[in-house]
Amino acid sequence: MSSSRQAPGAHDVVICVRGLTNRFGDQLVHENLDLDLHRGEILGVVGGSGTGKSVLMRSIIGLQTPESGEVQVFGEPMIGREDIDARNIRARWGVLFQGGALFSTLTVGENVQVPIREYFPHIEQALLDEIAAYKVTMTGLPPEAGHKFPSELSGGMKKRAGLARSLALDPELLFLDEPTAGLDPIGAAAFDDLIKSLKETLGLTVFLITHDLDTLHAICDRVAVLADKHVVAVGTIPELLALDHPWIQEYFNGPRGRAAQDAADRESNTDPIETMKRRRAALESAGGDTAPDKDAG
Amino acid sequence: MSAPADFDLADNGKTLRFSGSLILARLGNLPQHLDDLEASPDRIDIAPVERMDTVGAWLIHRIARDHDIPVEGADEDQAHLLKQIAAADQPLKEPPAAVPSFQRVLNQMGEATIRAGVTLIGLVGFFGAVLIDLFAVLRHPGRIRWNALVRQFEVVGVDALGIIGLMSFLIGIVIAQQGAIQLRQFGAEVFTINLVGRLTLRELGVLMTAIMVAGRSGSAFAAQIGSMKLAEEVDAMRTIGVSPMEALVLPRVVAAFCMMPMLSFYAAMVGLVGGGLFCWFSLDIPPITFVSRIREVVPITDLWQGLLKAPVFGLIIAIAGCFQGMQVEGNAEAVGLRTTAAVVQSIFLVIVLDAFFAVFFASIGWI
Numbered sequence: 073m074s075s076s077r078q079a080p081g082a083h084d085v086v087i088c089v090r091g092l093t094n095r096f097g098d099q100l101v102h103e104n105l106d107l108d109l110h111r112g113e114i115l116g117v118v119g120g121s122g123t124g125k126s127v128l129m130r131s132i133i134g135l136q137t138p139e140s141g142e143v144q145v146f147g148e149p150m151i152g153r154e155d156i157d158a159r160n161i162r163a164r165w166g167v168l169f170q171g172g173a174l175f176s177t178l179t180v181g182e183n184v185q186v187p188i189r190e191y192f193p194h195i196e197q198a199l200l201d202e203i204a205a206y207k208v209t210m211t212g213l214p215p216e217a218g219h220k221f222p223s224e225l226s227g228g229m230k231k232r233a234g235l236a237r238s239l240a241l242d243p244e245l246l247f248l249d250e251p252t253a254g255l256d257p258i259g260a261a262a263f264d265d266l267i268k269s270l271k272e273t274l275g276l277t278v279f280l281i282t283h284d285l286d287t288l289h290a291i292c293d294r295v296a297v298l299a300d301k302h303v304v305a306v307g308t309i310p311e312l313l314a315l316d317h318p319w320i321q322e323y324f325n326g327p328r329g330r331a332a333q334d335a336a337d338r339e340s341n342t343d344p345i346e347t348m349k350r351r352r353a354a355l356e357s358a359g360g361d362t363a364p365d366k367d368a369g
Numbered sequence: 370m371s372a373p374a375d376f377d378l379a380d381n382g383k384t385l386r387f388s389g390s391l392i393l394a395r396l397g398n399l400p401q402h403l404d405d406l407e408a409s410p411d412r413i414d415i416a417p418v419e420r421m422d423t424v425g426a427w428l429i430h431r432i433a434r435d436h437d438i439p440v441e442g443a444d445e446d447q448a449h450l451l452k453q454i455a456a457a458d459q460p461l462k463e464p465p466a467a468v469p470s471f472q473r474v475l476n477q478m479g480e481a482t483i484r485a486g487v488t489l490i491g492l493v494g495f496f497g498a499v500l501i502d503l504f505a506v507l508r509h510p511g512r513i514r515w516n517a518l519v520r521q522f523e524v525v526g527v528d529a530l531g532i533i534g535l536m537s538f539l540i541g542i543v544i545a546q547q548g549a550i551q552l553r554q555f556g557a558e559v560f561t562i563n564l565v566g567r568l569t570l571r572e573l574g575v576l577m578t579a580i581m582v583a584g585r586s587g588s589a590f591a592a593q594i595g596s597m598k599l600a601e602e603v604d605a606m607r608t609i610g611v612s613p614m615e616a617l618v619l620p621r622v623v624a625a626f627c628m629m630p631m632l633s634f635y636a637a638m639v640g641l642v643g644g645g646l647f648c649w650f651s652l653d654i655p656p657i658t659f660v661s662r663i664r665e666v667v668p669i670t671d672l673w674q675g676l677l678k679a680p681v682f683g684l685i686i687a688i689a690g691c692f693q694g695m696q697v698e699g700n701a702e703a704v705g706l707r708t709t710a711a712v713v714q715s716i717f718l719v720i721v722l723d724a725f726f727a728v729f730f731a732s733i734g735w736i
Contacts, residue, residue, distance in 0.1 A: 163394075176699070176700030176701055176702060177700065177702050188393070191394075192393060192394070192396075194398075195396075195400070196400065196401070199400050202427065202431070203423075203424055203427060205459075206423070206427055206454060206457040206458060207423070207457075209456075209457040209458070209459050210423070210453065210454075210457040215459045215460070221699070221700075222700070223698075223699035223700050239423075241393060242392065242393055242422035242423050242424065269449075269453065272446075272449070273446055273449050273450045273453060274422065274423070274450070275446075
C-alpha cells in the first residue's frame, strides 16, 4: 500500500518520483517523497492546505527545480532537462492549472488551438477551428463560448476552457489541479463524469489534486495522501480507511467524508447512464454554469 | 512508432477504408487528401485502424456526417469515442465576417475620436469627483490618511530627487554649452548666463520635472490602481466601506500637487548649478559673477511662473494616472495599455497647458 512497498515493474509506471526534496528558504515542503503513477489510472492526491500538493505537481512537470530527488515521466528523467529536450514529453501531457491559466488576449477557441499549432503547424486553419469547436463542446461549454475571451467567462467556464486546452493534443497524461474547486455541485459532478469518460475512451492517466471528497469517491482509482512532508500512504479508499493514521481517519471519517461515502454508495446502485442524463438535463435547465460573472467591456 | 494514418477505397469505391493510427501526431496530409476525395462511398470501414484519438474520430465523424453514411468495424472504445464526438458536434455560430479594410480604417478613426472625447469627459468628471472628495475630507480632517499621504510624498518627491537632479544638471550644462557655441559667433558669450537663467527657471525646470514625474509616478499610479482593480482589491475596499477615492486617489493627487513645485524649484536650482559650472570651466566666468548676473537679468516673475505652473502639472499627471488606473478592466493587457495611456495623456496635457500658460503670462506682462 505504501509506495515504498510497491513491487517495482508490477505496473506500467508513467510517473516515478523518488526521494524528492523541496525547500523554500527555511521551510521544508517535501522530504524524501516517493510516488508512482500507473498507466490508465486516476490518482487522487490529497493533503491539508500547505502540504505541497501543487508544489509536487510543479516539480513533476518541471516548473519547479527540486533541491534533490529524481522525477521520471514516461521513463525519462525530467530534472535538469533543457526545455527544448522536454518538448516531446510536454506534447504527451496536458495540464489544467487552478485558475485555468488561459491566455487572456486569445479567445477560448484560440487558446485550445495554441498547443496544436505549436506541435503540428501544418494543420489547416479550418480543421483547427473544427477541432477547437468540438473540444470546447466536449468539455460542456456552449458552442458560442469558443469566440469569447477568458475575461467574459465565469470561474467554472474558465476551468472547462482550461480543460479543453489541456486536452488539445489528446494527451496520455493529464494533470488537474483542483478541477472541481469553485464549481457548483452539479457542475462538479458533471466534470467528474467528463474526466472519467475521457479516461475510459482515451485511456488517459490522470494526476488529480483535489479537496473534493465526492470526486475522490466517484472517479479516483487510488488516492495518495500527502502529510508530514511525504506521501504517507497510497491505495484505494477502503485500503486507506484500514490504516491507523490520524489525518487519514479524520479526513475520510469526518462528517464530510462520511456524507461523500454515502453519496458514492447510493450512486453505485444506480445506472450510470441514467445519472449522466439526469445531470445533463439539470445543467441545461440551469443554463449550466454558463452565466458569465459580468458583461464584457 | 505506429503506422501513419491512411485510407483507400475498396469495393469499387463503395467502401472508404481507414488504416494505421488515426492520431494527431500521425495524420500527415490525411485531412487534405480527404478534402480532395471526389468519390461518394456508401460506408466507412475503420476495422484496420490501430489507434484513434479525438481528432481521428472527428475526421471519421465529419465524413460520415457529410455523406450521411454508416461507420463500420469500430470496436467498443472507438464506437464510444465516435458517439462522444457526435454529441460534441453542434452547429457553430460563425463570428461576424471581416469588414472591408477601407471601412475598417474609417471605423477605427471614428471609434478613436469617440474614445478621445469620452476620455476627456471622463477626466473632467474624475477631476470633479476628486474635488468633491477633497472637500469632504477637509471638512472631516480625521479622515485624512496621513500614512498613505506621507508614503506618497516619499515615493513621488524624495525618491525622485536623484534622477531629477542628475537630469537637470545635465540639461543646465547642455543649454550653456549650446548657447555658448551660438553666441560666440557674435562675441556675446556672456549672454549664456541670461539663456541658462531664464530658460531653467521659466520653462525647462518645471517641464522636464513634469515629464519625469509623469514617467515615474503617473505610470506607477495607473499600474498600481489598475492591478488592484484586477485583483478586486478596489471592490473589496468599497464593500468594507473604505472609499477608494480617499484611500488611493486623494493621497496620490495631493502628493503630486505638493511635490511638483518643490521638485521643479530643485530642478531649476540644479540646472543653474550645471550651467554655472560650465560657464566657470569653459567660459572663465567665475561663480560670483554668474550669480550676480543671474540676479540682474532674470526677473523674479520667471521663478513665480515656474512655481505656479508646477502644481497644475502635478495635478494633471496624478489625475490622468489615477483615472486610467480606475478604468482597468478585464485582463493584464489592459493594465499595460492604461499605463501607456496615462503617461501619454499627462505629458500631452502638460505641454498643451504650458503653451496656454506662456500666452497667459505674456499677456499679463510677465515677459
